[in-house]
Amino acid sequence: MSASASDEGTKGLSVFVVEDEALVALNLEDMLAELGCTIIGPVMRLDRAEQMLADGIDADVAILDVNVAGQMVFPFARRLAENGVPIVFATGYGRAGLPEDLHDMPILQKPYTMDDVALGLRSAVSNKSA
Known part of the structure; x- marks a missing residue:
């Protein structure tokens, strides 16, 4: 998939990133930038993410690492x-690592590609509008 085909449906999205591994976060930032997204974060600690949410974060979609510094992200x-x-x-x-009530959410199976990210974002945003 070319970058222009990848960014169809992702360009202009504001993406909140919660990821505690610096190299993974940097790689994801590069992918999101190439897809035409605006990046909020990345945030590497859940307490900081909670504060941003309390302050009224304005994101179209979020990409959340499941385990952030030893804490599960589900709450x-x-x-x-x-x-x-x-x-x-x-x-x-994988999906088996998610609580049952969250199984309908898109997942990015690590390691993932830019095409995987684009597909996950499009899926999440289309689920919201469905």
């Missing part, structure tokens, strides 16, 4: 979803 993810922010989970655990 935070539910709060984001309650605030109308679609979620894509980034995980090495």
